Amino acid sequence: MQSHLYLAAEAAGSTSRTLTITLFLCFVAITLGITIWASRQTKTATDYYAGGRSFSGFQNGMAIGGDYMSAASFLGIAGLIALYGYDGFLYSIGFLVAWLVALLLVAEFLRNSGRYTMADVLAFRMRQRPVRTAASVSTIVVSIFYLIAQMVGAGALVSLLLGITPGTTFLGMDADTAKVATIILVGALMIVYVVVGGMKGTTYVQIVKAFMLMTGALLMTLLVLAHYKFNLSALLGDAAEQSGKGSAFLEPGLRYGVETAGDAAKTFYSKMDLLSLGIALVLGTAGLPHILTRFYTVPTSKIARKSVLWAIGIIGTFYLFTLALGFGAAALVGGKAITAQDKAGNTAAPQLARALGIDYFGGETGGAVLLAIIAAVAFATILAVVAGLTLASSSSVAHDFYASVVKRGQASERDEVRVARISAFVIGAIAIVLSIFAQSLNVAFLVALAFAVAASANLPAILYSLFWKRFNTSGALWAIYGGLISAVVLVFFSPVVSGSPTAMFPNSDWHWFPLNNPGIISIPIGFLCGYIGTVLSKETDVEKYAELEVRSVTGFGAH
């Protein structure tokens, strides 16, 4: 049955292909139009970095949703739920609860006291050059981890869409070449959005994308639920049965915290990995540079708060949809067909779209149409997130590193924006190259690594900065570098990079760290380093702390 569907779908492949490409080009044309329009209104640095601070709470809430609901959320989580059942849902929960950290502890304070980047708050009462350099480095590292995940998603998607399986070709390209070509295409488009449109253009792209994604996910959720006459229990039952794992599919433990009989160490590490993932997810959001810069696009902290509330509503609703998408894919597509297309499950959602289309809209053509629509949504998702990430990291290079460190605050506004645009090219290029090595990894999992790095390097420094009077330059540097280095080193020596069949380098083995996610070790290291670094230095600036505290709470003098 599954393979029959699969072959039939191959036949309808060319319809789907043409339609997807058409729809995707429509999205690109519309968003490029917006970007060019936005570029005409981008005159000052505030326009470029912060979209003129003119967005409303709802607009920015949508844009936050657009930035946050990445390929990891749409493709990755649906794939994990489809393959491993309940464990994939852990991601949805962690990704959502994390917003409370941002809402309660970070968003408004940051909006009140910062200007364009995360470093504005970190460096507020510190020596500018070292702290801004550190913040810039960690911004780039986090963004690149995140970018890799998005590019991998794009690569997986294109081989599904173009119907390329190993051994077949498209326009003379085999599967691998086509993936690389897609990654380069996505990279090139993102550079155009960022370089031309700046924050204003990127924000509108996020809003359009969030709307498309919510509509697409809602449609699929309704179709899945309608298939089971809106009986959630029946959907779960069918998913469990199709998975071949029975009720274990609906319980935690198939992917994380796996209990291996007779191997206590393996069981222990697997459970630690689950806890590590849980901590990284919930603490990572408030340290993500591309999310933090979103709070600057609204005029006041009250509107920043409103935008986070909208974001929580939109994102939470979307993550509830992931249940239907993931279990729907498990039930209606089946794990075998999913892994045949993409080992990590990244194509489960679009494959579900094809199955639903066949079911509801007149056979193969209907399947091709719905697949094309959802694939276009997924491409839009990836493109928008990639643009947001590139913008945040290139802003940090220009505003924190170039203007404050290299030019010691003497750079002209025009120069600064020019450097931001050049950095967008460079960062995009690095991400493209690295993502070619990460094709075998699940994108939600890759994003979880970015979250771990953000939670280790950025969050401790942000929280200490805002709430700890004694915190100083030395503490900030220790916190950022300590958290960053420990997270990156642990990832490098983890089974993710080497020594396992799905590693980036599956044929080598230099791993000694047993966990996939470093959070449970590296996040405490970040906090601890921040503390040690602070008490080792006598520096403390009571006056600047007074200024930061008064401004961050009251909004006096906010930009």
Place this chain on the structure above:
Amino acid sequence: MTTDTTPTEKYLEVQRSDEFVALRRRLRNFIFPVTVAFFLWYALYVLLSAYARDFMSVKLFGNINVALVLGVLQFISTFVIAWYYSRFAARQIDPTADKIRADMTAAAAARGSATPATPATPATPATPAAGATPAAPAAAAAPEDDATETDTEAVK
């Protein structure tokens, strides 16, 4: 720039004022305990997923088990806390914060008219105002001008 019109002593004075101290206490007494509470509630959920498999797999109705219900409860608690915080902030924080900000803005304006401030350079982070010293990087982190503040107020 604020550093011109709002001297450091002013920030220290405000920071020590009863009004601000009370405001900060109200805010922290809300955000810190609530953060601890939702973090523990989330940690409990993750720990149960890792170590209480038998409990999580109990079926409540149909194929809906404890794990799924607890997961959805995390969604509900997130929505409720977000709503509760926004209500709290609007009632308990915003009025006082607005008042302190208005007082400070008025004071800064009074000082600004007494001693003409340096030429305003709104939204120009790295271009130092005329006559800037090499200390500009420090100023760049916290540049201010009354024009921006007025804009901010006007948007409301």
